[in-house]
Amino acid sequence: MVSMKDISAVCGVSVATVSKALNDHDDIGKETKKRIRQVAEEMGYFPNTAAKMLKTHRSYNVGVLFNHEDYSGLTHDYYAFVLDSMKNTVEEKGYDITFVNTSKNRAGAMSYLEHCKSRGFDGVAIVCTDFYSPEILQLVRSGIPAVTLDHLFNNVSAVMSNNVQGMQDLLTYIYKKGHRRIAYIHGADSAVTQSRLSSFYRTAGQLDLTIPDEYIRMSPYRDTKGAYRETQYLLDLEKPPTCIIYPDDFSAFGGYNLMQERGLRVPDDISIAGYDGIRIARHIEPTLTTLRQDTAELGRQVGEKLISLIEHPKTTLVETIVVEGHVFEGNSVAEINAKSTSKDVPS
Amino acid sequence: MVSMKDISAVCGVSVATVSKALNDHDDIGKETKKRIRQVAEEMGYFPNTAAKMLKTHRSYNVGVLFNHEDYSGLTHDYYAFVLDSMKNTVEEKGYDITFVNTSKNRAGAMSYLEHCKSRGFDGVAIVCTDFYSPEILQLVRSGIPAVTLDHLFNNVSAVMSNNVQGMQDLLTYIYKKGHRRIAYIHGADSAVTQSRLSSFYRTAGQLDLTIPDEYIRMSPYRDTKGAYRETQYLLDLEKPPTCIIYPDDFSAFGGYNLMQERGLRVPDDISIAGYDGIRIARHIEPTLTTLRQDTAELGRQVGEKLISLIEHPKTTLVETIVVEGHVFEGNSVAEINAKSTSKDVPS
DNA sequence: CGTATTTACTTAATCGTTTACCTTCCTTTG
DNA sequence: CAAAGGAAGGTAAACGATTAAGTAAATACG
Numbered sequence: 001m002v003s004m005k006d007i008s009a010v011c012g013v014s015v016a017t018v019s020k021a022l023n024d025h026d027d028i029g030k031e032t033k034k035r036i037r038q039v040a041e042e043m044g045y046f047p048n049t050a051a052k053m054l055k056t057h058r059s060y061n062v063g064v065l066f067n068h069e070d071y072s073g074l075t076h077d078y079y080a081f082v083l084d085s086m087k088n089t090v091e092e093k094g095y096d097i098t099f100v101n102t103s104k105n106r107a108g109a110m111s112y113l114e115h116c117k118s119r120g121f122d123g124v125a126i127v128c129t130d131f132y133s134p135e136i137l138q139l140v141r142s143g144i145p146a147v148t149l150d151h152l153f154n155n156v157s158a159v160m161s162n163n164v165q166g167m168q169d170l171l172t173y174i175y176k177k178g179h180r181r182i183a184y185i186h187g188a189d190s191a192v193t194q195s196r197l198s199s200f201y202r203t204a205g206q207l208d209l210t211i212p213d214e215y216i217r218m219s220p221y222r223d224t225k226g227a228y229r230e231t232q233y234l235l236d237l238e239k240p241p242t243c244i245i246y247p248d249d250f251s252a253f254g255g256y257n258l259m260q261e262r263g264l265r266v267p268d269d270i271s272i273a274g275y276d277g278i279r280i281a282r283h284i285e286p287t288l289t290t291l292r293q294d295t296a297e298l299g300r301q302v303g304e305k306l307i308s309l310i311e312h313p314k315t316t317l318v319e320t321i322v323v324e325g326h327v328f329e330g331n332s333v334a335e336i337n338a339k340s341t342s343k344d345v346p347s
Numbered sequence: 348m349v350s351m352k353d354i355s356a357v358c359g360v361s362v363a364t365v366s367k368a369l370n371d372h373d374d375i376g377k378e379t380k381k382r383i384r385q386v387a388e389e390m391g392y393f394p395n396t397a398a399k400m401l402k403t404h405r406s407y408n409v410g411v412l413f414n415h416e417d418y419s420g421l422t423h424d425y426y427a428f429v430l431d432s433m434k435n436t437v438e439e440k441g442y443d444i445t446f447v448n449t450s451k452n453r454a455g456a457m458s459y460l461e462h463c464k465s466r467g468f469d470g471v472a473i474v475c476t477d478f479y480s481p482e483i484l485q486l487v488r489s490g491i492p493a494v495t496l497d498h499l500f501n502n503v504s505a506v507m508s509n510n511v512q513g514m515q516d517l518l519t520y521i522y523k524k525g526h527r528r529i530a531y532i533h534g535a536d537s538a539v540t541q542s543r544l545s546s547f548y549r550t551a552g553q554l555d556l557t558i559p560d561e562y563i564r565m566s567p568y569r570d571t572k573g574a575y576r577e578t579q580y581l582l583d584l585e586k587p588p589t590c591i592i593y594p595d596d597f598s599a600f601g602g603y604n605l606m607q608e609r610g611l612r613v614p615d616d617i618s619i620a621g622y623d624g625i626r627i628a629r630h631i632e633p634t635l636t637t638l639r640q641d642t643a644e645l646g647r648q649v650g651e652k653l654i655s656l657i658e659h660p661k662t663t664l665v666e667t668i669v670v671e672g673h674v675f676e677g678n679s680v681a682e683i684n685a686k687s688t689s690k691d692v693p694s
Numbered sequence: 695c696g697t698a699t700t701t702a703c704t705t706a707a708t709c710g711t712t713t714a715c716c717t718t719c720c721t722t723t724g
Numbered sequence: 725c726a727a728a729g730g731a732a733g734g735t736a737a738a739c740g741a742t743t744a745a746g747t748a749a750a751t752a753c754g
Contacts, residue, residue, distance in 0.1 A: 001464055001710095003709090003710055003711090004710065004711070005710075013733075013734085014733070014734050014735075015710085015711080015712095015734095016711095016712080016713080016733075016734065016735075016736090017732085017733055017734075018711095019710095019711060019712060019713085020712090020713090020733085023712085025713095027731075027732060027733075028732070028733075029731080029732055029733085032732080032733080044461075046457055046461045046464065046465045047465060047710085047711080048401070048465065048467070048709085048710050048711075049397075049465050049466050049467060050396075050397045050398075050400035050401040050406070050467055050709085050710080050711095051397075051401050051709070051710035051711045051712090051739090052710080052711060052712085053397035053711095053739090054395070054397040054398050054401055054709090054710080054711075054712095054738095054739045054740065054741085055710085055711050055712045055713085055738075055739050056711080056712070056739090057739085059397070061445070072431045072434075072435075074421070074427045074428070074430055074431040074434070075427060075428055075431055075626070080421045080422060080427055081421070081422055083421055084419045084421040084422055087419075087421070087446060088419075091446075091448045091450045092450060094450065096445050096446060096448070096466065097445065097446050098408070098443050098444065098445040098446075099434060099438075099443060099444050099445075101438045101443070103438045103439060103441065110393055114391075114393045117348060117393065118393045118394060118395065118396050119396050119443065120395070120396060120397055224630040250627065250630070253627065253630055253631045254630060256631070256632075257630075257631065257632040260632050261632065279422070280597065280600065280627050283571040283597070283600055283601060283604075284600045284603070284604065284631070285603075285604040285607050285608065348740095350739090350740055350741080351740070351741065352740075352741095360703075360704085361703070361704050361705075362704095362740085362741080362742095363703080363704065363705075363706090363742080363743075364702085364703060364704075366740095366741065366742060366743085367703090367742090367743085370742085372743095374701075374702060374703075375701095375702070375703075376701080376702055376703085379702080379703085394740085394741075395739085395740050395741065397739085397740080397741090398709090398739070398740035398741040398742090399740080399741055399742080400709090400741090401708090401709045401710065401711095401739090401740080401741075401742095402708075402709050402740085402741050402742045402743085403709090403741085403742070404709085
């Protein structure tokens with residue numbers, strides 16, 4: 001690898017001059033600068049990141065935390081798409097992305113924070129992880145520039161998909177389609193689940209919908225079998241719902257399977273809605289009505305906020321950025337006559 | 348950050364002694380070693396990767412090339428799963444993963460190779476990219492340890508999903524189910540497509556199947572609309588196929604849509620098969636019969652080969668590792684009476 | 695007992711950059 | 725014309741590690 005030393009030799013100047021020329025300092029003459037740069041180009045010079053890092057304490061590399069206990073973010077459409085968008089955003093600004101992990105190094109196991117410091121990451125995006133682990137707490141409290149996705153910490157910037165508005169929009173959409181008996185199978189407990197669930201209740205209240213307790217079920221995210229089971233429960237109720245909202249699109253397919261099996265047509269006999277807006281859901285008939293989260297925007301915001309925190313730590317606000325989703329109108333929710341009001345539903 | 352200097356001060360030894368103690372060299376006394384290590388632990392020491400890299404020319408970081416022109420690997424199930432598996436494999440061995448890109452740095456745009464050298468990657472996995480670009484050629488010819496996925500270069504280790512065997516198995520399976528009129532919508536031209544297509548023809552020959560030209564169609568990968576169109580063409584033939592093989596699972600859903608629309612039941616009226624074995628395909632009824640590629644194994648092999656090339660460059664063979672997939676038997680391919688032989692099919 | 699070897703460290707150079715602080719050589723300016 | 729200031733570049737230390745080579749003391753050996 002050609003270094004500044006090599007260039008300095010060729011140009012007959014000192015290494016310092018080369019460095020300054022390449023970094024466009026203004027105490028180097030125009031001609032010299034030009035010559036040095038040209039020679040650097042010709043010799044195929046590019047800087048040694050390690051050396052640069054060592055001196056400047058800047059890596060132009062950001063870590064991304066992507067290890068959930070239950071699944072890898074990579075295998076999860078939502079997170080993968082957010083990461084993809086974030087990747088494009090930060091690469092555009094000259095940063096690279098490295099996965100943060102907690103596995104062994106030559107010097108034994110390191111925590112997330114230790115890994116970040118050891119690698120000299122300029123910042124870290126906490127996208128998909130167990131937010132309640134002590135290691136994550138240690139990380140966000142360390143003061144390293146950080147942005148979380150869909151989780152709030154004190155004094156840490158966050159980008160949040162608006163689950164409250166999302167659920168409200170979705171439920172309202174379904175309501176407007178004439179549905180009054182609407183069940184919601186929510187995911188396992190988490191901040192996101194809480195938001196959606198409380199928004200569901202609040203919106204139902206505003207719409208004057210009475211939701212019987214048995215219409216609220218739980219099934220883990222992306223668990224088609226679980227969704228299938230809960231759908232079974234719901235359909236077997238004395239007064240089954242006319243529409244079921246699933247924890248996510250994946251789960252919705254689990255419900256859909258049962259409908260198929262029972263010869264129920266979607267949406268003619270029963271309506272379903274998902275959440276997320278994963279790609280495949282737009283490509284299978286009946287296309288799934290779902291709340292499509294704006295993964296491109298979420299990723300962009302995470303990336304931009306993070307870099308802003310890195311580059312302008314003083315003037316960048318620590319804030320929560322809320323990104324709106326929108327109802328993707330597939331054809332899995334039927335227009336029906338609102339013949340039964342909420343009063344008909346046993347509570 | 349606490350450095351070796353700090354430790355050396357506390358322990359009253361030289362920095363060299365600290366380094367050697369921590370790296371377990373055998374010219375340091377047992378007691379001293381123990382003490383130094385303990386102090387290091389207490390002080391929360393962990394090595395500065397940049398400094399280490401600068402001296403040792405080892406980064407314990409591998410690059411992964413993941414930028415296709417048409418799509419990001421992250422948004423593609425097959426690649427995302429391979430990456431996930433590879434990530435786990437290399438992290439287990441103490442390596443990190445950074446995405447290789449070609450975008451701007453302080454010093455202007457860099458090629459893939461320049462990026463790799465600048466960052467000091469120990470190796471690079473070329474997973475999802477345009478293999479015909481000059482930059483990729485430059486990269487693989489540079490001699491940096493590299494492993495490609497599903498593409499062969501001279502003198503570069505490759506991990507390949509066995510598309511020849513895969514297509515043979517899939518077609519044979521379908522044949523054994525009694526199908527004789529089998530169409531294949533293949534993907535856009537690529538090495539992978541070539542393998543599958545030629546294997547399709549060869550296997551058909553072996554099975555004594557005559558495949559009329561109009562049974563071979565093209566539709567880009569993961570293009571549900573295209574698959575829909577080609578399915579239309581096939582179903583409208585005078586003698587339509589009894590089974591259609593799609594370029595991938597995603598596309599298969601495109602075909603499925605048309606069946607639904609026309610009131611054709613899968614598999615009773617028409618059979619379909621995909622390729623890849625993406626997760627969702629196993630969770631929607633009728634579950635898709637497909638050739639499931641072993642992404643976990645593919646990723647593991649890429650990771651292991653790469654690290655082996657890095658750590659034992661002399662003794663590691665440059666070779667092509669072939670990973671077998673297997674037919675995932677869903678219920679989208681019906682058992683039928685082989686009432687029509689290949690002879691019935693107009694050629 | 696004197697020399698050779700081993701043990702346990704220390705010294706100092708080095709990796710490739712950056713940058714504070716000099717040093718020259720000019721150009722101004724009163 | 726002397727002093728001051730600016731322009732252009734050089735010197736050398738530093739970032740945090742690694743490692744070849746050196747050294748002093750302890751041990752082994754003939």
